[in-house]
Amino acid sequence: MSNTKYALWGSALLRRMSMSVLPKAYLVLSVSILILSACGGGSSTPSNPADNTTDTSSSSSSSSSSNSSNSSSGSALSACNDGIDNDGDGYVDWQYDLGCVNANDDEISGTLAEENGFTTFDVGNDSKVIYVSSSQGNDINDGLSPATAVQSLSRGAELLRDGENDFLLLRRGDTWRGETLGRFISGKDADHPVVIASYGSQTNRPRLEIDQNFIDHNGRVRNNVAIIGLELISYPKIPSDSAYDGESGGGFRYVGEAATC
Ligand SMILES: [Ca+2]
C-alpha cells in the first residue's frame, strides 16, 4: 500500500519536475503530508495528528507512531484527551482539534519542532469549517458540523470560499471512490492556507480512491493549500482492484509561482 502511495506521488512529481523550482502550492503540500519536502518536516510523511495515535495504514516513517500507543484510553490525561475544549476554539481533543498532534498533546498548534515534526493548524476566527462524510453525510446538509456533514467531496468544496483560511474535514474511516476536487481553490496566505484534513474518532485515514487527478488546477492559479493525513489510492493501479488496468490513474497536478522557504 505504501508503495502505491509513493508511486502515486512520484507520478505526480515526475510530470512537474521539469520546473527548476517547486511550485508554491506543492511546497505547502509537502510540508503537510508529503515525503519529498524541501522545507519543514524533513523526509517524513507527517500524518494527521490524530492518526499518529494509532494509525497503522500510513506510509513510511511517519509514524514514529510510537507515541501512539497512548490512545485515548491511555493513562495520562492531557489537553488533547480530556474531553474539554482547553483552548476555547470550539473543538475538543484529538478527534476534532487540529492543534493536537496526538492524544498527549495540547490543543494549541505549534511549530514543527514543537509538534514532533507534524503540521498542525488552529482554526481561525474567520475560518469556515466544512465536514464531509461518505457514510453519514447528506449533500442537502450545511456541512457546518459533524452531525450535518455533507456526503460528496465536490459539495464540500463548493461550500468553501476561495482565498480564505477554510477547512475541509473528511471523516476518518470513510472512503470516497472516483471523486475529485477538480481545480479546487486557494488559501489566504502561507500561514492561513485552505486545509484539507480529517476528523472523528476513527483511526483510519479518510481513503480517497481516485482514477484521475484528485486536484488538477488545470491552468488556474492556486496557492496555499495544505493537505494532511489522507490516504490516496490510484485504484486502476492496484492489481487486486476490479478496475485495475495498470495504466490509468491520477494524483495531483499543480503548477504555481516559485516560493522560497
Ligand atoms: Ca481537550
Ligand SMILES: [Ca+2]
Ligand atoms: Ca480546542
